[in-house]
Amino acid sequence: MSQATQVFMSGFTAYATSDDFCRIFSEKMDRLYLLALLLTADAGRAEECFVAGVGEGNPAFRAWAYSWARRAIIQNGFG
Numbered sequence: 022m023s024q025a026t027q028v029f030m031s032g033f034t035a036y037a038t039s040d041d042f043c044r045i046f047s048e049k050m051d052r053l054y055l056l057a058l059l060l061t062a063d064a065g066r067a068e069e070c071f072v073a074g075v076g077e078g079n080p081a082f083r084a085w086a087y088s089w090a091r092r093a094i095i096q097n098g099f100g
Contacts, residue, residue, distance in 0.1 A: 037080075042075070045086055045087050045090050057097070073093075074094040079093070
């Protein structure tokens with residue numbers, strides 16, 4: 022049996038919830054905003070980029086949630 026099947030069958034959620042992403046964006050706000058600012062080179066656009074990243078709720082494993090939050094900022098920074 023694969024590891025993914027075992028996680029699914031064990032009954033607990035291995036995916037990050039919206040609460041997990043909210044916690045990450047609030048705890049790591051300085052780092053994520055700095056990333057947005059470096060990508061956009063404009064405070065207003067960086068704020069929009071950060072807010073857009075908060076709004077994205079892509080499914081990700083809980084252990085990868087911070088990486089997905091950074092990915093959302095990067096994607097919005099280039100968009």
